[in-house]
């Protein structure tokens with residue numbers, strides 16, 4: 001704490017800030033390199049129908065392989081957002097995901113859609129609609145094969161803009177889902193006004209559900225709410241049979257989590273889809 005450190009505290013904090021600023025700049029530089037050097041790669045995780053276990057969708061999750069280390073998107077996506085690199089990275093993700101979707105459709109192995117995470121800045125970027133339309137044309141994909149995942153925080157920044165964007169995206173034929181539901185600051189009026197097809201209940205409500213009666217109530221209620229509103233409902237981060245059976249009992253539509261599979265490279269997902 002600053003007081004106890006007395007007059008040295010200022011230099012202590014300023015050198016810490018300086019160190020952080022240097023680290024930030026270095027990370028941004030290596031992230032720029034990463035895009036050029038093809039260090040970014042999409043992994044895929046299945047989404048399974050709760051009752052049958054059948055794969056009904058796949059989420060694309062970005063990986064950064066940097067000097068034999070895997071850097072988590074939880075680390076570099078916020079960095080990419082802050083530095084503006086997210087638009088370039090987002091374009092890479094879209095192009096790469098569309099290419100894979102097209103391939104899987106041609107192979108006849110994909111049931112359901114491939115979901116792509118969209119960050120706030122990417123969503124409100126001026127060119128988004130045109131970029132997506134061009135990518136559909138270039139890749140030969142149909143919009144209905146693609147699911148776009150947004151978060152509550154993207155909506156919070158500019159609800160009117162986001163609502164009209166989502167309406168336009170749905171008009172093109174994209175399927176829209178709300179990721180990490182329950183962790184942002186969304187109000188119930190968003191559920192009423194947002195044109196979304198699917199809710200993904202955040203993992204934090206599923207973890208240790210057996211020992212958390214409040215989470216049980218929240219999850220049950222969210223499932224009920226989604227069903228009544230005609231919105232598809234998925235639970236994220238399902239790891240155990242116990243979690244799965246609780247969700248199944250409460251009529252969840254689908255499940256994503258280590259219980260079925262961890263995110264995996266494209267070729268492994270392809271094999272899994274072929275089985």
Ligand code: C2E
Nearest residue numbers: 061062073074077093117118119237238239256257258263
């Ligand atoms: P998300 O979209 O909510 O993705 C789900 C995260 O939960 C993934 O982490 C996934 O690996 C992890 N997960 C899935 N099932 C389980 C489970 O059963 N247990 C546990 N402990 N974890 C599970 P990941 O791949 O590290 O991604 C983290 C976040 O980074 C994503 O959260 C998403 O918000 C963001 N992200 C990933 N790829 C992209 C991308 O291409 N673009 C953007 N804008 N964001 C991305």
Ligand code: MG
Nearest residue numbers: 059117149179
């Ligand atoms: Mg997601």
Ligand code: MG
Nearest residue numbers: 179180200236
């Ligand atoms: Mg999520």
Ligand code: MG
Nearest residue numbers: 179180202203
């Ligand atoms: Mg998440």
